[in-house]
Amino acid sequence: MKFLEKEIKAPEARKIEAKLEIHNDVRIDPYFWLNDRENPEVIDYLKSENEYNEEMTAHTKDFQERLFEEMKSRIKEDDESVPYKLNGYWYITRYEKGKDYPVYSRKKDTLNAPEEVLFDVNEMAEGFDYYSLGGINVSPDNKLAAFAVDNVSRRKYTIRIKNLETGELLPEKIETTTGGSTWANDNKTLFYTRKDEKTLRSDTIFKHTLATPVEEDEVVYHEEDETFNTYVYKSKSRKYIIIGSSSTLTCEYRFLEADKPNGEFRIVQxxxxGLEYTISHYENSFYILTNKDDATNFKLMKTPVVTPDAENWTDVIPHRKDVLLEDIDIFRKYLVVSERSNGLNQIKVMAWDGSNSYFIPFDNETYTAFTGTNPDFDTEILRYTYNSMTTPTSIVDFNMDTKEKVVKKEQEVLGEDFNKNNYVSERIWATAEDGTKIPMSMVHRKDLRRDGTNPVLQYAYGSYGSTIDPYFSTVRLSLLDRGFIFVLAHVRGGEYLGRQWYENGKLLKKKNTFTDFIDCSRHLIDHNYTSPSHLYASGGSAGGLLMGAIANMAPQLYKGIIASVPFVDVVTTMLDETIPLTTGEYDEWGNPNEKEYYEYIKSYSPYDNVVAQDYPNMLITTGLHDSQVQYWEPAKWVAKLRGLKTDNNKLLFHINMDAGHGGASGRFEALKEVAEEYAFLLDLEEIAD
Structure with a gap:
């Protein structure tokens, strides 16, 4: 088989030199032409890469199918969510056996009432290669539901309105939206957010009145600053319509009484x-989670609704250096605070009257706990979700009055006899080149020997302050049961160890993300978990940038790398203000129109740093319609790698010609993509069973 593979010729993209000049620096980009998706030659090249991938993986197709069936067999196919109550109805999402998409339904007053099907997405998705239904939003009188559909995967949603009493669709079609919408309390006024047709920036809030032409919808807010996005929602108290506008570093909010949709929005602050804040309404105050007064890890403040600007903000929970305040949830009797200490989630319950304050206890070295769907303001029940790398997800209803817990649902792992006691999870720490301790969460079978021969899949994201907590995965069992160790590296750029952890992995400190990951890999090798011939790395989107960086910086450490929808042409993208997301990202990566940022970004941008050297085996995936990371970034990267790499390792590129950034839309189609990735890893380990 190895001999046959060498006979299959890899595609070669034509070189057409494009000169890109700024700051008296000229970059020659021979594959710039690939960014024209209307060019038939571009489509032909992408198809040739898909054909090459098919041929190179033909010998694993049966194995991929077995992996797919194995993963699918663990999933409860006829599953349903834990019902939640809102405004007199219980809402349920369920899946039927063999079906790809959910059914959304509700029951009036009690769970014994007859089911009303709101949306059967399986029927709605018929005839579409991609179908995403989102933004379901029921009117206060429970008679209408706004919902949104994207059937291209560009995250451009069309909002429709359904009469829930008759099942009819109203004539309104509101296009190019984010999908989100909010009803005023009059049941006839709908606020929604439109996107810019080209950049897809969510920039304008409109107000629609039922039975009037969409063309006459009124602009209630337009966000002029291209680095900001805007959105609209209703407070949990249902008293206010709130417009938020935010960039990476700065926020601003406006509010309007939900009973007076034709009034004027007022600004909070x-x-x-650099001032970040969010608002939650309770009685006569807004509760404000903010970084005001150098509160790096955030603090909680409050302000009167009548005079909400910052000079009237007063402290409720002060700033703490070692605790990151992540979120709050407000109930009539309780304030619930989600915080993070030493990397671990904590949920604190505080009675408004001061009579009671306590943490919900959790036990595990590495776990994830977060508040769930809690739309009911008047309840004493807090719903939260708990899991760890060895413990399937459970959804718990916690009575804040009595402290009693009721597990409403525990994720079922079907198929072969799953026993969580066969696996062990732990947290270990690597030392970065600057002396910083970098945590890793890992999981493996208990019977594993640490002799340096174990295959390891090391995963990270490491951008935007987004924290990937240790989590349970049924699909991952297919690797663990074949001897893999799975490692989640909590590199800087996320917020695992607080806000400063993020600040130290962005802008002119971005390279910390990459060197942290590499130092974690070296720790795993030095401490006999694995060796370079058995170490694999994986990441997607901004985590794909991380994969591109480590491939250039430390290719000798890895047997294989999987980069999903990778952001790899950072300089060119950040200089192109017509591309979705670019202007809003300057506070994350820096603005390369400024020379200092240009030179720093250019020094790590994966595409700009491909050189003639040996690279690991690589599987790279993208979607033709991706609006977050354009398809041409990985396409150009693959073409450049093919032209320069000096090894005979595999370089595979799979382009989903129907999907965008999130991949396939059906739950089983998405599993096929995981099976393809796992087969790639297991094939390199010469495991075919």
């Missing part, structure tokens, strides 16, 4: 660069 005008934007100040």
């Amino acid at each position: 005008p934007r100040i660069r």
